[in-house]
Amino acid sequence: xxxxxxxxxxxxxxxxxxxxxxxxxxxxxxxxxxxxxxxxxxxxxxxxxxxxxxxxxxxxxxxxxxxxxxxxxxxxxxxxxxxxxxxxxxxxxxxxxxxxxxxxxxxxxxxxxxxxxxxxxxxxxxxxxxxxxxxxxxxxxxxxxxxxxxxxxxxxxxxxxxxxxxxxxxxxxxxxxxxxxxxxxxxxxxxxxxxxxxxxxxxxxxxxxxxxxxxxxxxxxxxxxxxxxxxxxxxxxxxxxxxxxxxxxxxxxxxxxxxxxxxxxxxxxxxxxxxxxxxxxxxxxxxxxxxxxxxxxxxxxxxxxxxxxxxxxxxxxxxxxxxxxxxxxxxxxxxxxxxxxxxxxxxxxxxxxxxxxxxxxxxxxxxxxxxxxxxxxxxxxxxxxxxxxxxxxxxxxxxxxxxxxxxxxxxxxxxxxxxxxxxxxxxxxxxxxx
Amino acid sequence: xxxxxxxxxxxxxxxxxxxxxxxxxxxxxxxxxxxxxxxxxxxxxxxxxxxxxxxxxxxxxxxxxxxxxxxxxxxxxxxxxxxxxxxxxxxxxxxxxxxxxxxxxxxxxxxxxxxxxxxxxxxxxxxxxxxxxxxxxxxxxxxxxxxxxxxxxxxxxx
Ligand SMILES: Cc1ncc(COP(=O)(O)O)c(C=O)c1O
Numbered sequence: 001x002x003x004x005x006x007x008x009x010x011x012x013x014x015x016x017x018x019x020x021x022x023x024x025x026x027x028x029x030x031x032x033x034x035x036x037x038x039x040x041x042x043x044x045x046x047x048x049x050x051x052x053x054x055x056x057x058x059x060x061x062x063x064x065x066x067x068x069x070x071x072x073x074x075x076x077x078x079x080x081x082x083x084x085x086x087x088x089x090x091x092x093x094x095x096x097x098x099x100x101x102x103x104x105x106x107x108x109x110x111x112x113x114x115x116x117x118x119x120x121x122x123x124x125x126x127x128x129x130x131x132x133x134x135x136x137x138x139x140x141x142x143x144x145x146x147x148x149x150x151x152x153x154x155x156x157x158x159x160x161x162x163x164x165x166x167x168x169x170x171x172x173x174x175x176x177x178x179x180x181x182x183x184x185x186x187x188x189x190x191x192x193x194x195x196x197x198x199x200x201x202x203x204x205x206x207x208x209x210x211x212x213x214x215x216x217x218x219x220x221x222x223x224x225x226x227x228x229x230x231x232x233x234x235x236x237x238x239x240x241x242x243x244x245x246x247x248x249x250x251x252x253x254x255x256x257x258x259x260x261x262x263x264x265x266x267x268x269x270x271x272x273x274x275x276x277x278x279x280x281x282x283x284x285x286x287x288x289x290x291x292x293x294x295x296x297x298x299x300x301x302x303x304x305x306x307x308x309x310x311x312x313x314x315x316x317x318x319x320x321x322x323x324x325x326x327x328x329x330x331x332x333x334x335x336x337x338x339x340x341x342x343x344x345x346x347x348x349x350x351x352x353x354x355x356x357x358x359x360x361x362x363x364x365x366x367x368x369x370x371x372x373x374x375x376x377x378x379x380x381x382x383x384x385x386x387x388x389x390x391x392x393x394x395x396x397x398x399x400x401x402x403x404x405x406x407x408x409x410x411x412x413x414x415x416x417x418x419x420x421x422x423x424x425x426x427x428x429x430x431x432x433x434x
Numbered sequence: 435x436x437x438x439x440x441x442x443x444x445x446x447x448x449x450x451x452x453x454x455x456x457x458x459x460x461x462x463x464x465x466x467x468x469x470x471x472x473x474x475x476x477x478x479x480x481x482x483x484x485x486x487x488x489x490x491x492x493x494x495x496x497x498x499x500x501x502x503x504x505x506x507x508x509x510x511x512x513x514x515x516x517x518x519x520x521x522x523x524x525x526x527x528x529x530x531x532x533x534x535x536x537x538x539x540x541x542x543x544x545x546x547x548x549x550x551x552x553x554x555x556x557x558x559x560x561x562x563x564x565x566x567x568x569x570x571x572x573x574x575x576x577x578x579x580x581x582x583x584x585x586x587x588x589x590x591x592x
Contacts, residue, residue, distance in 0.1 A: 371472060371501030379437045387472040401473045401499055
């Protein structure tokens, strides 16, 4: 091992993005809103915009080889199946998974429900599914910073099975409270489900200590990677998680397509959730056997052009480089935190130290409700999100009913951060609090 | 700027200086309403005296938290319905709901809506219509809980 002093020469500094050039790939970014203001799209945490390359890939699939995949033997069916499976391979490689470990779902929400319902089904499945069974005395651990998508399905599976839901807390500055880990994750814990990056706080969670503890007690780990996979290099194998989910629409891809990653050995033992066509091996009148994964989890004719377009989105992101995207967003986040923090009466909800922190910046403005602040920003062409961002318990924990959230992506510019800060000052002026 | 068309002075006044907040006893009906997309909340109580058809809203009290639109709207509501017959209050409610759901195409009648006309601009912003209606939804439910549905008082609701 070398004793490396990390100085600026040695550290790998990614080449800056040519934002102006890549913005040209996103036609929507050129539009104006609300009486002619140029759009500043600061809501990619909710959904991202799509470049021409992704739109063209979807259209090209539909105009050349559209057919039901895994069903026909004609040429179109063959080409459609190839395109669909090629997209699976592209996306699997992107996150460091094997192609058979990647299941296409509608979105992250469906991915988590797939896991929770399949675990519920383990009660009546064979012995190979025993490790997925939940019952009274078992515990499921989540965190207080989860999106409802990674909370409500766990509440529900606990209700159905009699298991108990527990959670890791959040510190005042918006970090996961690791002190809770040994006490909350115990021999009773069957599953630890947590977010990689908070969609509200921006916090990037330290996974290593949580995964280590989960492994120690033999619990499964489920990662909500919705806000991490789109914004930086994620390798699920290196992270050592058992399952991970993310949504295509947050990473330049279409809506209606998402991904569930599951370690091969686990997917092989996991009972199905949705059943029907395409997921079977043999069917008789009385009973059926199921296909191996990933087909076992893709019942019915799947989203096809959407999967192909998500593959194109991954190609687009990969060609730019995830480290460059992460560095660009880091710089925007640093600027936003600095500019907003400097405004009297503005409080950032989440870490103000821009370390292990992604590009979701949520804040409150004294005397101006987030809804009203958002309305002023909207009138200036700034698209932000207001409300609780599907993380109501987290907002309660942070002591605020709602926040304004600006979230960044590769196509955002520093000038938009400046407009945001000016807009917040304008909101303060409009509501007479300064 | 468009903003002024939404945030009329009356709305900002009611937001900054709302009619007495705080829940009061006695009351006949109470309702808690929350907007699940943003978390805005209103709890509202009504006191009604007299029989169906003749009954009168003698007190309205509320508490809540939320944006200027939701909180100003419930403050205006208390002015528009307190002391009125249930029939009149429900007619006003109907006019307000119609205005809010009109996407800016409905001409408000100041004789019926008084300060409520200030919300006409909000109707052009579909995402905020729910804010303006939150208190009114609470009022309607509280009336029903008090055994005073609009229908029982001869008011057709849409
Ligand atoms: C952290 C996180 N988890 C889960 C989701 C749910 O994603 P979707 O609505 O695409 O299923 C989102 C986005 O809304 C999110 O930000």
